[in-house]
Amino acid sequence: MSVELLPDGRKRIRAPLSDEDVRQLQAGDVVLVSGVVYAARDAAHKRMIELLDAGEPLPFDPAGQIVYYVGPTPEKPGHVIGSAGPTTASRMDRYTPRLLELGVKGMIGKGGRGPTVREALKRHTAVYMAALGGGGALAALQIRAQRVIAFEDLGPEAVRELEVEDLPVWVVNDCEGRDFYEQAVAPWRKEELLPEEFRLGAPR
Amino acid sequence: MGQVREVDAAEITRAVRELCMEINYKVPEDMAAAIRRAREKEESPIGRQILDLLIRNQELAAQGEYPYCQDTGYTVVFIDVGQDVHIVGADLTDAINEGVRSGYRDAYLRASIVADPVFERRNTGDNTPAFIHTRIVPGDQIRIQVDAKGGGSENKGRHAMLKPSDGLEGVKSFVLRTVAEAGPDACPPGIIGVGIGGNFEYAAILAKRALMRKVGQPHPDPRVAELEAELFEKCNALGIGPQSLGGTQTVLAVHVETMATHIASLPVAVNIECHAHRTGTRVI
Numbered sequence: 409m410s411v412e413l414l415p416d417g418r419k420r421i422r423a424p425l426s427d428e429d430v431r432q433l434q435a436g437d438v439v440l441v442s443g444v445v446y447a448a449r450d451a452a453h454k455r456m457i458e459l460l461d462a463g464e465p466l467p468f469d470p471a472g473q474i475v476y477y478v479g480p481t482p483e484k485p486g487h488v489i490g491s492a493g494p495t496t497a498s499r500m501d502r503y504t505p506r507l508l509e510l511g512v513k514g515m516i517g518k519g520g521r522g523p524t525v526r527e528a529l530k531r532h533t534a535v536y537m538a539a540l541g542g543g544g545a546l547a548a549l550q551i552r553a554q555r556v557i558a559f560e561d562l563g564p565e566a567v568r569e570l571e572v573e574d575l576p577v578w579v580v581n582d583c584e585g586r587d588f589y590e591q592a593v594a595p596w597r598k599e600e601l602l603p604e605e606f607r608l609g610a611p612r
Numbered sequence: 613m614g615q616v617r618e619v620d621a622a623e624i625t626r627a628v629r630e631l632c633m634e635i636n637y638k639v640p641e642d643m644a645a646a647i648r649r650a651r652e653k654e655e656s657p658i659g660r661q662i663l664d665l666l667i668r669n670q671e672l673a674a675q676g677e678y679p680y681c682q683d684t685g686y687t688v689v690f691i692d693v694g695q696d697v698h699i700v701g702a703d704l705t706d707a708i709n710e711g712v713r714s715g716y717r718d719a720y721l722r723a724s725i726v727a728d729p730v731f732e733r734r735n736t737g738d739n740t741p742a743f744i745h746t747r748i749v750p751g752d753q754i755r756i757q758v759d760a761k762g763g764g765s766e767n768k769g770r771h772a773m774l775k776p777s778d779g780l781e782g783v784k785s786f787v788l789r790t791v792a793e794a795g796p797d798a799c800p801p802g803i804i805g806v807g808i809g810g811n812f813e814y815a816a817i818l819a820k821r822a823l824m825r826k827v828g829q830p831h832p833d834p835r836v837a838e839l840e841a842e843l844f845e846k847c848n849a850l851g852i853g854p855q856s857l858g859g860t861q862t863v864l865a866v867h868v869e870t871m872a873t874h875i876a877s878l879p880v881a882v883n884i885e886c887h888a889h890r891t892g893t894r895v896i
Contacts, residue, residue, distance in 0.1 A: 451733065478682065479683075479724075480682050481678075481682050481684060481722040482722070483720070484677060484678075484720045487677065487678075490678060490682065490720055490722070491673075491678045491679040491680070491681060491682040491684075491722075493681060493682050493683075495682075495683065496767065496797050498797065518764070518796060518797070518799065518855075519764070519795070519856075520796055520856075538796070538855070540662070540669070540855065541796070541799040541855060541886075542669070542680070542681045542762070542799040542887050542888045543665060543666065543681075544678065544679060544680065544682035545669050545673040545679065545680060545681075546665065546668060546669045546672060547682075548678045549672070549678075562735065563723055563735045563737065564682075564722050578857070588857075589796055589856050589857070592658070592853075592856070592857045592858035593850075593851045593852055593857075593858045594858075595858060596655075596858040596859055596860060597849065597850060597851035598851065599849075601849035602788075602846060602849050602850070603781075603788070603846075606788060606789075606850075
């Protein structure tokens with residue numbers, strides 16, 4: 409079992425994740441991620457899709473894995489990694505469905521996802537989680553090891569295998585189509601203070 | 613008329629280098645205070661938790677081992693050169709870029725700049741070039757302000773050429789829409805820089821310069837200050853909150869700058885700064 413329910417209600421997960429594991433993760437859950445995640449952001453995604461188009465394999469076996477959208481700062485001497493918080497997830501939207509088709513089960517980033525990805529999460533039983541955007545120093549403390557495994561020439565955008573321990577994230581989009589941002593923001597909107605045109609619909 | 617004062621370009625390099633190295637680890641006091649104020653005012657429990665985490669992140673970064681954010685930014689440099697200054701020893705642009713290069717290398721900051729936008733997008737490896745705004749001003753001093761500007765929040769900025777008939781209401785609506793659409797992507801709570809007037813490019817520069825003001829300091833023109841206060845209240849009424857997990861503290865401040873414009877035009881630009889507001893100033 410790759411999902412562990414903790415006494416305080418949080419959940420600890422460790423890849424590889426199965427469909428059954430993913431179904432236990434619901435929008436709004438606070439999750440601690442442990443084990444291996446693969447760091448990849450814009451340029452790495454573009455290259456990975458080019459590899460797939462050329463019939464080549466990805467730099468890692470995607471089945472059940474978690475992709476973390478991060479480009480860390482260089483590590484200071486004596487440290488495993490530099491600052492390592494999440495980057496904006498929606499920039500990866502164009503590439504994401506392809507990776508989900510290949511079995512990626514989780515993604516960690518910040519910010520919202522578009523409708524295509526949210527549909528793909530339902531179709532492929534996968535989950536999108538957000539880490540603390542701009543909390544790069546705190547995130548670094550949860551990373552135990554890093555190894556560049558592909559595209560070293562991309563520098564901060566190289567694909568890395570990261571070993572993390574209890575990296576805190578919250579589930580934003582689950583495999584049933586829920587969106588935590590929408591749920592979380594709605595009660596705090598002060599409709600009476602907003603101009604007419606802003607009073608209907610979600611903030612995003 | 614003052615005498616011409618010679619300034620060695622190496623002094624400019626050193627100032628830029630030191631600023632890059634400092635600001636990425638130590639949030640300016642006015643920003644730290646703004647985050648603390650938001651923590652006191654935030655009504656949502658999860659919002660307060662997030663703001664506590666941001667304060668811890670600040671404290672950890674200030675120890676000097678890990679930058680505040682892994683996105684150590686575009687290096688934006690505002691340099692005001694006194695017209696009685698003669699810069700000697702190197703080209704000004706090279707001097708600034710050398711400061712960025714060595715500062716980013718020696719402080720273990722991320723190289724986040726690609727050499728071209730749409731062809732190879734090859735990382736330059738040292739975060740150069742800097743994005744430099746130069747003004748010639750009276751006097752014999754050089755004032756340098758460096759801002760490490762995160763890409764995620766920069767991406768959420770918007771620019772519009774409104775019609776004069778859209779008026780103040782049109783401006784307010786555009787600002788609010790920009791903040792609403794940015795949502796979680798711009799790492800709230802941050803600062804909203806608004807430039808109104810000028811022409812196409814001046815509106816954007818005004819918005820960027822607005823971010824450089826001390827956080828929450830009102831504009832000296834009471835009409836503009838009133839607009840800032842109204843936009844501040846309305847942005848926070850969106851309920852986005854810290855990290856867009858719901859709350860009353862979506863923005864820490866709204867800063868507006870205005871300028872003369874054309875009889876046909878009402879340019880507006882909105883530049884968003886995330887909670888990782890990293891800036892500092894040196895005077896030579």
